[in-house]
Amino acid sequence: MKESQPKAIFLKDYQAPDYWIDKTNLVFDLHEDYALVTSTLHIRQNEQGEGHPDLVLSGVDMELVSVAIDGRKLAEDEFREGQSELVIPIDRDQFILEVKNRIKPQENTSLEGLYKSNGMFCTQCEAEGFRKITYYLDRPDVMSTFSTQIIADKARYPVLLANGNDVERGELDNGRHWVKWEDPFKKPSYLFALVAGDLESIEDRYTTMSGREVTLRIFTESHNIHKCDHAMVSLKKSMKWDEEVYGREYDLDIFMIVAVDHFNMGAMENKGLNIFNSSCVLASPETATDARYQRIEAIVAHEYFHNWSGNRVTCRDWFQLSLKEGFTVFRDSEFSADMNSRGVKRIEDVAMLRTAQFAEDAGPMSHPVRPESYIEISNFYTVTVYEKGAEVVRMIHSLLGEKDFRKGSDLYFKRHDGQAVTCEDFVKAMEDASGKDLSQFRLWYSQSGTPVLHVSDAYDKASGTYSLTIEQSCPATPGQENKAPFHIPVKLALLDNSGKALSLNEHGDVEQVLDVKQAKETFLFNNLPEKPLPSLLRGFSAPVRLEYAYSKDDLVFLMQHDSDSFNRWDACQRLAMAEINQLVAALARGESKEPDQQLIDAFGHVLADSTLDMAVKTEMLTLPFEAAIAEQSESIQPGLIHKARKQVKQAIAAAHQSQFHQLWKELSQEKPYRPEARDIAERTLKNICLGYMVALNHKEMMDLAKEQYDRSGNMTDRFAALSYVVNAEYQDKPSIDALLSDFLNRYQDDANVMDQWFSVQAGSPQMGTLSHVQSLMEHKLFDATSPNKLRALVGAFAQNMAGFHDSEGEGYQFLADLVIEYDCKNPQLASRLLQPLTRWKKYEPQSRELMKKALESISKVPELSTDVFEVVNKSL
Known part of the structure; x- marks a missing residue:
């Protein structure tokens, strides 16, 4: 690896900046081969500092033109320009600094800072992209008001956008024009945004709860303008929901969204100008499936909700990333639950x-919700920071209750509006508003790993007393060998032999949240007429692993009777997971074993239950995915996991073929497409039935799928049919090639749909071979500079249990070579592509050694980016 290894940054070393920037005035003069950036910064020394320390500004990949302080241009010996910083000696408390520099957006393949996408200028500044635009105190605790003037050729770039409100515009010579934007709210540089391009927009209005009218605009290229309506509807729903649930009103005169093809992430919440x-x-x-419609609704909501939980109140440093992301993921999850099926949203x-x-x-990349250190912050935009962070907020919501949680969020926004704060500040506001002691709960932010709850019980018939003993532990993780007990909310109900929830106290409550705080503690329930069956961790009230000795009969009982839709689904998953694991073990021993009849019958009961919500029924009929099975395996055996799951699915399909067929026919009535909850549930259930039928590997079932493909009036049904045919064990190659060719001809002009076309082939157990993936990379529609295309093709292949994990390890080395290739182009993307190799220690011996070898080949490359270096170093 590198001779001089990158240094870690530690939370314990945080220090406030020596200087603040009160005002930031930017001028961008955009040209085809460069951009000239002029920044005028109103700077004052931090009042807590002593003397006049040097001003140290971050900046990379730029040409410095000039530096001036209070109108005087500095000579070259009055500052120092390093590889990644500009150092200026200072002799006054406050001053105006002007910096001029050139950058080359057209050469910026990292997609950070200012770059070009399909002829359009756009920015991505989170986390540390602003330093690729101009020299700055590029850290989230430096908050400033921004004004931005953009100058460009009017014919090429008629639309010029930035944060805030459009306050002034004009024409220049030589066909150029300019627009000035002002954002009255202080923000850190990571929330800065700029877009310049030939775009069209749709426009709407929203009247806030106080009566203010806000203009809403969504920009995209002209040929896609008819595809923006759903995003606009989602935006208005989000604004209304945030007012009703959190009392948060939008604060600018205009809210804008711009769609960009080349983007490393899903979206960015830049103040007033979401990209x-x-x-x-x-x-x-x-062109869009139901899943796409729901994803758009959720992401539009997420970025809009950031206006308060991330923009008006932002994070002090990047260790506090979950302060804004965890809270906002919780908020968007609750929004989606209210808009669609709450039970299904929780299951998903x-x-x-x-x-x-x-x-x-x-x-190897295990870290707390609030990490203690990092080498490259881009590596910590993780499911731990986002999704586990959201679960931590959800637990606070469960512990406080709806009313006190709202009081806490109100206090948090009021107390810290316009500030850069910490996770501690968020928890303190919740504590102060509710009076609830959350001191032990704070360990969720500082301790890594997934706690394990081992639950045992006993019943004394004579006294009617039922005891529930809960022991908690947490495995050692990198840098944290020993863990203190967490404060864990465990929501439960106790079911009698008819499935009815028993009363748990004198108030008649049938559901209760237990505050589990000790390594081991026992909870007593009195006056129970029989031994109950516990329904534990209802709604998944904490992100833990639950160990309780449920028998198969217990799980079937919960599947049929539990009133908690999550626990009904979870019982289904546990039953199926246990059976698949037994089949994997049998296959490993070279034995033949038939799937358990009790499991097959249980799935038949779910299929026949007309009282079940269709959306929940679909989730219950969905077998655990291969990745979920692998995650719970002590030693991952990819090929055997694939075979065992397929065997269970085929057994269920064979036993209930007529019921699947009948339900599919009932739900196949043609009607206008609506992306609404009930219609989505019907389509999803219909397609899960089709999936089971195709799994039987009969030509007549394949013909049904092709029939659905041909007559479908929407992408959801058409792509589901295509996917089942391509993934089927029964391979009618001419028919499959014909369907893929037809799909290509229909949608080749839509880049996002083509991503699905690449993915369905790369993820197929039959088609998704390394040679086929490599041939698809040569396809005329594959764009190697597009993160979306690489995720669609290579990402799908890396999740393909049958194709990626070949016996020679060629897939592993293919991925390693790609990581090396893209590391010097787009380090963020390279780091994310690398993830499937990082858990090599969890695999069976042959795969383990081949994956390790692929990782080692990356580690030998000199001058790796910090992004890839950190992941490889921790993995090995």
């Missing part, structure tokens, strides 16, 4: 958490 990956904005029934969130976040907690 989105186009896949998170554009939708029409012909937990399924992802258990698969991705639990794996991260158990891997």
Whole structure:
């Protein structure tokens, strides 16, 4: 690796800046081969400081033109320019600094700072991209008001956008024009945004709860303008929900969203000017699935909610990232639950958490919700910071209750409006508003790993007393061998032999939240007429692993009777997971074993239950995904996991073929497409039925899928049919090639739909071979500079249990070579592509050694980026 290794940055070393920037005035003169940036900064010394320390500004990849203080141009010997900083000796308490520099956005492949995407200038400044634009105190605790003037060729760039309100514009010679934007609210540089391009927009209005009218605009390229309506509807829903649930009103005269094709992430909450990956904005029934519609709604909401939980109140330093992201993910999750199915939303969130976040907690990159250190902050935009951070906020909500949580959020926003604060400040506001002691709860922010709850019980028939003993532990994680007990809210109900929830106290409550705080403690419930079956961790009330000796009969009982939709689904998952694991073990021994009839019958009962919510039924009928099975395995055996899961699915399909077929026919009535909760539930259930039928590997079932593909009037049904055919074990190659060719011809002009076309092939157990993936990389529609395309193709391949984990390890080395190639182009992307190799120690011996070898080949490359260096170093 590097001879001089990158240094870690530690939370314990945080110090406030020596200087503050009260005003930031920016002028961008945009040209085709460069951009001239002039920044005028009104700076004052931190009143807590002593003397006049040097002013140290961050900056990379730029050409310095001039530096001036209070109107006087500095000579070259009056400042020092290093590789990543500008150092200026200072002799006064406050001053105006002017810096002029040139940058080359057209050469910026990292997609950080100011870059060009499809001929359009745009920015991405979180976390540390602003230092690629101009020299600055590029840290979140330096908050400033911004004014931005943009100058560009009017024909090429008729639309010029930045944060705040459009206050002035004019024409210049040679066909150039300018627009000036002013943002009256203080913000750190990571929230700065600029867009210049040939764009069209749709426009709407929203009247806030206080009667202010806000202009809403969504910008995209002209050929996509008809795909913005759903995003606009989602935005208005978000604004209304945030007013009703949190009392938060939008504060500027205009709110804008811009769709960009080349973007490292999903979207960015820049103040008043959100920049989105186009896949998170554009939708029409012909080109977007239900999942895309729901994702757009959720991401639009997430970025809008950041206006308060992230912008008006922001994080003091990047260790506090979950302060804004965890809180906002919780908020957008609750919004989605209110807009769609609350039960299904909770199931989806937990399924992802258990698969991705639990794996991260158990891997080499394990870190607390508030990390103690990092080498590259971009590596900490993780499921731990976001999704586990949201679970921490959810636990506070459970402990305080709806009313006190709202009082706490009101106090937090009032107390810290316009400030850069810490996770501690958020918890303190919740504590002060509710009177609830959260001192032990704070360990969720500082301790890494997934706690394990071991639960046992006993019943004394004579006294009617039921005791529940809960022991908690947390495995060692990097840098944290021993963990103190967490404060864990465990929501439970006790079910009688008919499935009815028993009364737990004199108030008649049938559900209770237990405050588990000790390493081991026992809870007593009195006056119970029979031994109950505990329904534990209802709604997944804490991000923990639960160990309780449920029998198969217990799980079937919970599947049929529990009133908590999450626990009904979880019982289904536990039953299926146990059976799949037994089949994996049998296959490893070279034995033949048939799937358990009790599991098959249980799934039949779910299928036949007409009282079940259709959306919840679909989730219950969905077997655990291969990644979830792998995450719970002590030693991952990819090929055997794939075979065992397929065997269970085929057994369920064979036993209930007629019921699946009948339900599919009932739900296949053609009607106009609506992306609404009930319609989405019907389509999802219909397609899960089709998936089971196709799993039978009969030509007639394949023909049903092709029939659905041909007559479908929406992308959800068409792509589901295509996916099942391509993934089927029964391979009718001419028919599959014909469907893929038809799909390509229909949608080749839509980049986002083509991402699905690449993914479905790379993720197929049959088609997703390394050679096929490599051939797709040569396809005329594959853009190697697009993060979306690489995620769609290479990301899908790396999740393909059958294709990626070949016996020779060629897939691993292919991925390693790609990481090396992209590390010097786009380090963030390279680091994310690397993730599938990081858990190599969890795999069976042959795969383990081959994955390690691939990682080592990356480690031998000189001058790795800090992004990739940190991940490889921690993984090895």
